[in-house]
Amino acid sequence: MKRVLVNEPVCMGCHLCEVYCQLQHSKHEDMVKAFKREPSRPIARLRIEEKEPLFFPLGCQQCEEPYCVNACLTGAITKNSDTGVITTDEEKCIGCWTCILACPFGIIRQDLLRHKSIKCDLCQGLETPTCVANCPNEALTYTTIED
Amino acid sequence: MTHLPKVKYLIIGNSAGGIGAAETIRCADKDGSIAIVSDELYPAYSRPLISEYLAEKCSLGKMLFRPLGFYEALNINTILGKKVIRLDTKIKAVQLDDGTEISWGKLLLATGGIPTIPKVDGLNNTGVFTFTTINDAKEIDQFIKKGHRAVVIGGGLIGVSVTEALVKRGVKVTIVEMKDRILNTILDEELSAMATETIIKHDVRVITKHTLAEVNCLFGTDSVHAVTLDDSRGIPCELVVIAIGVRPRTELASNAGIKVNRGIEIDCFMRTSHPDVYACGDVAEPYDFVYGENRLSPIWPNAYLGGRIAGFNMAGEATEYQGSTTMNSLKYFEMAITSAGVVTPPDDSYEVLSRKYDHSYKKIILKKNGLLAGMVFAGDIEKSGIVFGLMRDRVNVLDFKQALIAENFGFLSLPEELWRQRLKTAFYPQFSKRRLVKTGVL
Amino acid sequence: MKTYVPPKFMIIRDPARCIQCQICVNQCSFDANYYDIEDSEVRNRDENCVGCHRCMTFCPTRAITITKNPLEYRENYNWRSEDIEDIWKQAESGGVLLTGMGNDKGYPIYWDHLLLNASQVTNPSIDPLREPMELVTYLGKKPDRVRIDRDSFDLETELAPQVKLNLPVMFSAMSYGAVSLNVHKSLAQAATEMGILWNTGEGGLHHSLYKYGNNTIVQVASGRFGVHAQYLNVARVVEIKIGQGAKPGIGGHLPAEKVTAEVALTRMIPRGTDALSPAPQHDIYSIEDLAQLVYALKEATNYTKPISVKIAAVHNSAAIASGMVRAGADIIVLDGLRGATGAAPKVIRDNVGIPIELALASVDTRLRQEGIRNQASLVISGGIRNSGDVIKAIALGADAVNIGTAALIALGCHVCQQCHTGKCAWGICTSNLSLTKRINPEIGARRLSNLLRGWSLEIKDMLGGLGINALESLRGNRLHLRGVGLTDTEAEILGVRMAGS
Numbered sequence A: 001m002k003r004v005l006v007n008e009p010v011c012m013g014c015h016l017c018e019v020y021c022q023l024q025h026s027k028h029e030d031m032v033k034a035f036k037r038e039p040s041r042p043i044a045r046l047r048i049e050e051k052e053p054l055f056f057p058l059g060c061q062q063c064e065e066p067y068c069v070n071a072c073l074t075g076a077i078t079k080n081s082d083t084g085v086i087t088t089d090e091e092k093c094i095g096c097w098t099c100i101l102a103c104p105f106g107i108i109r110q111d112l113l114r115h116k117s118i119k120c121d122l123c124q125g126l127e128t129p130t131c132v133a134n135c136p137n138e139a140l141t142y143t144t145i146e147d
Numbered sequence B: 001m002t003h004l005p006k007v008k009y010l011i012i013g014n015s016a017g018g019i020g021a022a023e024t025i026r027c028a029d030k031d032g033s034i035a036i037v038s039d040e041l042y043p044a045y046s047r048p049l050i051s052e053y054l055a056e057k058c059s060l061g062k063m064l065f066r067p068l069g070f071y072e073a074l075n076i077n078t079i080l081g082k083k084v085i086r087l088d089t090k091i092k093a094v095q096l097d098d099g100t101e102i103s104w105g106k107l108l109l110a111t112g113g114i115p116t117i118p119k120v121d122g123l124n125n126t127g128v129f130t131f132t133t134i135n136d137a138k139e140i141d142q143f144i145k146k147g148h149r150a151v152v153i154g155g156g157l158i159g160v161s162v163t164e165a166l167v168k169r170g171v172k173v174t175i176v177e178m179k180d181r182i183l184n185t186i187l188d189e190e191l192s193a194m195a196t197e198t199i200i201k202h203d204v205r206v207i208t209k210h211t212l213a214e215v216n217c218l219f220g221t222d223s224v225h226a227v228t229l230d231d232s233r234g235i236p237c238e239l240v241v242i243a244i245g246v247r248p249r250t251e252l253a254s255n256a257g258i259k260v261n262r263g264i265e266i267d268c269f270m271r272t273s274h275p276d277v278y279a280c281g282d283v284a285e286p287y288d289f290v291y292g293e294n295r296l297s298p299i300w301p302n303a304y305l306g307g308r309i310a311g312f313n314m315a316g317e318a319t320e321y322q323g324s325t326t327m328n329s330l331k332y333f334e335m336a337i338t339s340a341g342v343v344t345p346p347d348d349s350y351e352v353l354s355r356k357y358d359h360s361y362k363k364i365i366l367k368k369n370g371l372l373a374g375m376v377f378a379g380d381i382e383k384s385g386i387v388f389g390l391m392r393d394r395v396n397v398l399d400f401k402q403a404l405i406a407e408n409f410g411f412l413s414l415p416e417e418l419w420r421q422r423l424k425t426a427f428y429p430q431f432s433k434r435r436l437v438k439t440g441v442l
Numbered sequence C: 001m002k003t004y005v006p007p008k009f010m011i012i013r014d015p016a017r018c019i020q021c022q023i024c025v026n027q028c029s030f031d032a033n034y035y036d037i038e039d040s041e042v043r044n045r046d047e048n049c050v051g052c053h054r055c056m057t058f059c060p061t062r063a064i065t066i067t068k069n070p071l072e073y074r075e076n077y078n079w080r081s082e083d084i085e086d087i088w089k090q091a092e093s094g095g096v097l098l099t100g101m102g103n104d105k106g107y108p109i110y111w112d113h114l115l116l117n118a119s120q121v122t123n124p125s126i127d128p129l130r131e132p133m134e135l136v137t138y139l140g141k142k143p144d145r146v147r148i149d150r151d152s153f154d155l156e157t158e159l160a161p162q163v164k165l166n167l168p169v170m171f172s173a174m175s176y177g178a179v180s181l182n183v184h185k186s187l188a189q190a191a192t193e194m195g196i197l198w199n200t201g202e203g204g205l206h207h208s209l210y211k212y213g214n215n216t217i218v219q220v221a222s223g224r225f226g227v228h229a230q231y232l233n234v235a236r237v238v239e240i241k242i243g244q245g246a247k248p249g250i251g252g253h254l255p256a257e258k259v260t261a262e263v264a265l266t267r268m269i270p271r272g273t274d275a276l277s278p279a280p281q282h283d284i285y286s287i288e289d290l291a292q293l294v295y296a297l298k299e300a301t302n303y304t305k306p307i308s309v310k311i312a313a314v315h316n317s318a319a320i321a322s323g324m325v326r327a328g329a330d331i332i333v334l335d336g337l338r339g340a341t342g343a344a345p346k347v348i349r350d351n352v353g354i355p356i357e358l359a360l361a362s363v364d365t366r367l368r369q370e371g372i373r374n375q376a377s378l379v380i381s382g383g384i385r386n387s388g389d390v391i392k393a394i395a396l397g398a399d400a401v402n403i404g405t406a407a408l409i410a411l412g413c414h415v416c417q418q419c420h421t422g423k424c425a426w427g428i429c430t431s432n433l434s435l436t437k438r439i440n441p442e443i444g445a446r447r448l449s450n451l452l453r454g455w456s457l458e459i460k461d462m463l464g465g466l467g468i469n470a471l472e473s474l475r476g477n478r479l480h481l482r483g484v485g486l487t488d489t490e491a492e493i494l495g496v497r498m499a500g501s
Helices: A016-024 A031-036 A067-071 A098-102 A130-134 B016-028 B047-054 B134-143 B157-168 B189-201 B251-255 B300-314 B384-392 B398-404 B416-427 C023-027 C054-058 C081-093 C181-194 C207-215 C229-234 C261-267 C287-300 C317-326 C346-351 C356-369 C387-396 C405-411 C441-466 C488-494
Strands: A002-006 A047-051 A054-058 A077-079 A086-088 A109-111 A116-118 A140-144 B003-012 B034-038 B076-080 B084-088 B093-096 B101-109 B113-115 B128-130 B149-153 B172-177 B205-208 B212-217 B224-229 B234-236 B239-242 B246-248 B277-279 B327-330 B337-341 B350-356 B361-367 B372-378 C009-013 C033-036 C041-044 C064-068 C114-116 C137-139 C163-165 C169-171 C216-220 C237-241 C307-312 C331-335 C377-381 C400-403 C481-483
Touching: A016 A031, A016 A047, A016 A130, A067 A077, A067 A098, A067 B300, A086 A116, A098 B300, A098 B327, A098 B337, A098 B384, A130 A140, B003 B016, B016 B034, B016 B101, B016 B300, B047 B134, B047 B157, B084 B251, B101 B300, B128 B134, B134 B239, B149 B157, B157 B172, B157 B189, B157 B239, B157 B327, B189 B205, B189 B361, B189 B372, B224 B239, B277 B300, B337 B384, B350 B398, B361 B398, B372 B384, C009 C041, C023 C033, C023 C054, C054 C064, C114 C387, C114 C441, C137 C377, C169 C181, C169 C441, C181 C207, C181 C405, C181 C441, C207 C216, C207 C229, C216 C229, C229 C287, C237 C287, C237 C331, C287 C307, C287 C317, C307 C317, C317 C331, C317 C356, C331 C356, C356 C377, C356 C387, C356 C488, C387 C400, C387 C441, C387 C481, C400 C405, C405 C441, C481 C488
Parallel strands: B003 B034, B003 B101, B034 B076, B101 B277, B128 B239, B149 B172, B149 B239, B172 B205, C169 C400, C216 C237, C237 C307, C307 C331, C331 C377, C377 C400
Antiparallel strands: A002 A140, A047 A054, A077 A086, A109 A116, B084 B093, B093 B101, B113 B246, B212 B224, B224 B234, B327 B337, B337 B372, B350 B361, B361 B372, C009 C064, C033 C041, C114 C481, C137 C163
């Protein structure tokens, strides 16, 4: 299975990964429209944690034994048995925020407008997650992890 | 009397614990027969969603905990709408209410709980409901009209959730809470006050330090038209919802000679006093690492995980339950609050640290030895899981306790060695072996 | 005190395209872009903008561009705005005006007055895609004559230590502290991959780079920073630095802000103090002293490594170079007027030293005249911009060239001349750990290797066009050059004929 790995020494905290994640999960393909024409700002699934000079792009670790899946009250968060990718079904999510309490990395975000939990889905449908593709310093890689 | 073929894994209860066990067993054992018996007629549904149902936000189909076809896909036999009335641990069989007998190899008791009913008069009348099953929600849904007045007895999570649903349906609600504040087991005084203020803004009346004395009907009818409190005060209403608590359904176990405390006693492998009988969920008493003892833990995620661990053990993969504690998150009335463990310390031996910000409130409760005993975050909750993770994994936070409640608290606020180590636990193969279910701690 | 110095640049932000992502804010190390929390808007402090273009490059919607402040002074040929503002700065500070990078003034660039030949009809061109082209260059002392065994054809003459370069381009000396460790890693990796050498400069060699020793030139400068036994032994070439083109006659200067713990450790000096190299090497007061140090280093390294001596190109370069060769130097390095630096007094950078083209021509001519040209390799530097400059340098007589500024530009440098502040937004000439991350050595090495690869293909093309297939045939062959726009004296010193003749 493939995961996004962080080469932390070369993350410079530019936040471009966040911006492209926002674009990817918006309703537009043009960045200006994505940020200016939607009712609320798109939400990035990963966040740069900062403690200068350390920067760390922290996103879903796609845990082997996922706390969020085990905590979900509605069964909205599930783990794909083939790819191991953990995704949320936005239809089923009721925004109870239990997964947010369960996640030891604090990577699940609240969409307060739609009252849903938001998490990284490794850009299902793209060959390479957009954060990896757009990091200017190659701090993110999409790598195969041996089981 | 029908006798079904022997079931290798028999599970009583079709909710969080039952499903957790069933799907885990099927992962570990591709062929062994699995059967689930439940007295409810529905496929497993998410119990917390019944308030969404009542508020008319989702249909029955949306409430299913697992997708349609789940049981068939995993080859799990379901016997729905039947109640187990007798358990015989000597011959390893159960008897259903229609006389059917089922023999089993391993048994899981995931029978959950039923609402606690107060000893007052008038509860048999039309208009009195409990609120723990989908049928409860259906009945209330069909009963209420806009403009009705309701009295909700109990200001805990269930009481507040049904209140929100009723308010959305245009019902005027009064909450009657026995203690001095609502949500007293999961919130501290400050947040209880804030929650009360928020709820009152939605035109809900909150009465504390009182209990229900009697439910009153119109003379000559059996329709509720008021309740009387312990101070003789009367509150007119058309419906009453009893939400003072839930007690574990331990009768099957105790009648079969299995050791029962308040709930069914289990060890760290989820085993009861009988080696082939397991228990999990609201009916059992798993180990609580904050209190340092086994006690009831009626929390959906804990029930699911307890079922999962019971499942591993039933299928022969010895897995230890690392202990859990209460964990709750509130979203009612647009609030966002996450809380876990002991929120109001019982004595002075705990250190309490809290900070209030413009739009958030953070509090942690530490034992003197530096382990987290409790936490509650309101408003800015997105990183609260990091703190809960430290609590769950029993990390000593003495050296950086102030950082945990800082406004800009983040993953990197932890000491570098600690956060690097925690990242490794996510998916490095050597840490992922199920044996290590340190993850089995919720 | 209120400053009279106006902003030099203005940040122009298109509000229609700005998505308030604040990436320009987090990337600007000069605090010229900032976020106003009260008004929830990204704004500028133009007076802090140095024109490094970091914000513009990283803006995901291309909402930013940088322009010169269109402030008008009354036209004055003698008093340019820069002269006026320099006086204000000194009136306000009372100090020496510092700057970074190389001389930016309008002195003639002789590369742009030299043109190459090409084969037409007579002596046909060679197609580099079909015939092998020899770019390999050996640096080191060449013997006066060689003796070969008649039967085995083995070389009998013992050669002085030689260094093989796959192409005649090396990386100039840039000290650790002036540039970041990640820049050193990029240079070392690229040099190793391309089969050339890089130079530690006068800041010592970080221990993590010892593994690249075989491609490393270590410098022994007047401050003797970081010079110890292992430093010398790990290297391929040891270089004595007498001077550099950016500031001939004075020593290196690393401001205290850039002396971090790691830099201090590598240089063997206290942390947070200015690292000032003395103007002269205090044990070299004459050519004889230089000879002593050269041979001391040869002894210390067991005569296995070529010893290089680097001087700035000054008036008497030819005579000095002759002395250096006779003092035993295996490699002479000349650094011209356009040579860059991390920090130098502006007045010295802009007014001291001579163009490298003239120095090269005169040194090469003099050494040939004295019959000692073979005794040392000649390497030049100072504003080499492209492969055209490289080829012309070879034709004028150089064995190889060093690139400094060009290498940093490949890494991202925009030549904004703020190196001395230590705030380089490109992460190149800074010690600030948040900024140095901006150079990923893997990417840096790749970009440098790409540059060298491109240049070597171009050099092969030009050689092929000249009808020659080995650099040796071009080296010092000034007949392949013609001048344009040169005075007679310039043409004479350069040793080239005018185009058309």
